[in-house]
Amino acid sequence: MAGETDVAEILKGVQSRIAEACAKAGRKPDEVEIIGVTKTHGPDVVREAWAAGIRRFGENKVQEAAWKIPESVSGPEWHLIGHLQRNKVRPALELFTVIHSVDSVRLLEQIERVAEEGGYRPEILLEINVAGEASKSGVSPAQAPEVVEYALGCRNVTLTGLMTLAPFCPDPELTRPVFAKLRGLRDRWESEFGIGLPNLSMGMSNDYLVAVEEGATWLRLGTVLFGDRPKRKPGADEAEERWEP
Numbered sequence: 001m002a003g004e005t006d007v008a009e010i011l012k013g014v015q016s017r018i019a020e021a022c023a024k025a026g027r028k029p030d031e032v033e034i035i036g037v038t039k040t041h042g043p044d045v046v047r048e049a050w051a052a053g054i055r056r057f058g059e060n061k062v063q064e065a066a067w068k069i070p071e072s073v074s075g076p077e078w079h080l081i082g083h084l085q086r087n088k089v090r091p092a093l094e095l096f097t098v099i100h101s102v103d104s105v106r107l108l109e110q111i112e113r114v115a116e117e118g119g120y121r122p123e124i125l126l127e128i129n130v131a132g133e134a135s136k137s138g139v140s141p142a143q144a145p146e147v148v149e150y151a152l153g154c155r156n157v158t159l160t161g162l163m164t165l166a167p168f169c170p171d172p173e174l175t176r177p178v179f180a181k182l183r184g185l186r187d188r189w190e191s192e193f194g195i196g197l198p199n200l201s202m203g204m205s206n207d208y209l210v211a212v213e214e215g216a217t218w219l220r221l222g223t224v225l226f227g228d229r230p231k232r233k234p235g236a237d238e239a240e241e242r243w244e245p
């Protein structure tokens with residue numbers, strides 16, 4: 001496990017590479033924020049990262065976040081970056097400020113309903129399956145406008161941008177078209193719907209610099225900051241995921 005100075009030092013290196021990528025693309029480094037992805041790591045890692053200056057954290061499972069968040073530090077903004085089932089919307093809204101993985105009208109309806117009942121004001125992103133991979137979640141670019149439309153009618157939920165999970169490629173250059181396409185869809189829907197969609201959640205450890213060059217505002221970084229993830233038990237389901245490193 002990384003010691004305190006490790007995360008702080010690694011973060012400095014990552015930030016300077018981000019700054020270089022920004023310079024290359026004519027962007028300002030403060031347009032890009034890191035979301036520290038702490039899935040499978042314990043609250044100690046969250047505390048270290050918080051001490052190093054990370055202010056936003058991402059988890060992909062509601063169940064895991066439910067025990068980890070209260071045991072970490074108070075102060076971070078928590079982002080749900082993994083698939084959300086409709087029956088977990090209520091705990092998700094209790095835990096998370098931003099949900100990156102909205103991918104259907106049905107899910108959005110449920111979020112709006114629970115938010116109305118519970119007085120939550122969640123920020124959401126639409127997860128777009130840009131590459132059309134059958135194995136990935138996310139709404140297709142063709143079906144997304146219907147979800148955008150629905151979001152515009154919501155009183156409690158605010159749509160602020162788009163998210164995508166690029167296919168893993170050993171050569172990050174190969175993911176560039178996916179990021180460029182997400183940005184293009186954002187630009188198009190901003191003008192078609194007359195709205196602002198400032199947040200582009202794209203880029204992970206292996207491809208974040210390319211994502212920065214293509215306009216990412218939120219980088220979801222796990223491995224590059226915190227090292228390899230401990231393996232989950234094969235077949236472990238969420239219910240038994242009281243996860244102790």
Ligand SMILES: *Cc1c(COP(=O)(O)O)cnc(C)c1O
Nearest residue numbers: 037060081204205220221222223
């Ligand atoms: C795990 C995960 C990440 C972080 O992946 P790394 O390659 O470790 O940076 C980013 N986004 C999502 C949706 C994830 O599930």
